[in-house]
Amino acid sequence: MEERTITVTTKAGITRIALNRPEVMNALNAAMRHDLTAALRDLPEETRCVVLTGTGRAFCSGQDLGDATAGLDAERILREEYEPMLAAMTEAPVPIIAAVNGAAAGAGANLALAADVVIATESASFVQAFSRIGLIPDAGGTFIIPRAVGTARAMGMMLFAEPLSAGQAAEWGLIWEAVPDAEFAAQVERRAAVLASGPTRSFLAIRKALREAAGQGMSEQLALEARLQGEMVRTADFAEGVAAFLQKRPARFSGC
The missing domain is CATH 1.10.12 (Lyase 2-enoyl-coa Hydratase; Chain  A, domain 2)
Structure with a gap:
């Protein structure tokens, strides 16, 4: 049976896209990158806001290191799969909210940060984990993060690869807001409704x-x-x- 890597639902002008590989913390494999890009490129006509979130306890743990297509083919994958996915985010005809419901690591963190607005649970965290395995941040991280928080903070995040709490990310201006976990779903709904009913x-x-x-x-x-x-x-x-x-x-x- 083919893996359903994302789920897509639309109601009241809000299209919700959920990364749907909870057993691997929604790690990005080739199928998910393809499916997410396609969903963003072909939004339902009534869509006026997109909410991108994760299924289960994480938003996205980044590149699936167990994906057979990864490894030494990294340059091709970044150019042919990640770039179109991120372009679909930034070129979407409507605002995108990243509703970060848990850990966002590596390319998963940078996918969230490519959204127009990032709302996270207070228990969520962001980590540029690349240097832990001898890589550099990709998926737009070296572009987005220093522009949001400055070079000094971006350098520390990327060299030390330590988790940054959602609260700290909000204080630094990396995300829009960190919300108590119990209030998270309702706050995302309120924010999405404002955008869906706006100009x-x-x-x-x-x-x-x-x-x-x-x-x-x-x-x-x-x-x-x-x-x-x-x-x-x-x-x-x-x-x-x-x-x-x-x-x-x-x-x-x-x-x-």
Whole structure:
């Protein structure tokens, strides 16, 4: 029987994708990378927010070291399997919340950090475990982490390969928030509902502006802001937002 590496459900505009190999702490094998990439590339039409989480006690333990396709073929796997998966994350047409329900290690940590918003249980942890087996961080870790927390903290995380608690990750600005375990599911639901009912095109433009900012000077970024804002003021959501403000009522965004 073929392994079901992820599960996908959609309700009220929220598509939930759960990594589904709990027996190996949701370690990434070739099938999971393919399935996750495909799911993100072919989201249901009604999707306005994605929640990515793990099944069982972990979010994702990283590369499955028992995967027969791994090993010395690492460069090919990173270029042909990890890069498309991470591109599908960053290019998704709707915001992605990584709901980190437990340990996120190695490539699993960096998969979570590639999301737009990371919400973790207080009992969760993030670890750049690569140096423990003589590797370097991959799956975007050397790009994402120093930009979020600075080179000094990124270097310590990667050289010492020690777990970083969710609380510390939130204090450092690596993730959005750490939530008490008992409140985690409800908080993720609340956050996802806000995004699913919000101005989808505005969210997409915000994500684009922030992602491009790191590689641009001020004048280039101001030009990008002006172009994107010019597009936003012509949307139905902008018209609805203004009307709702003037009428002193909640906005009913359509995502258009």
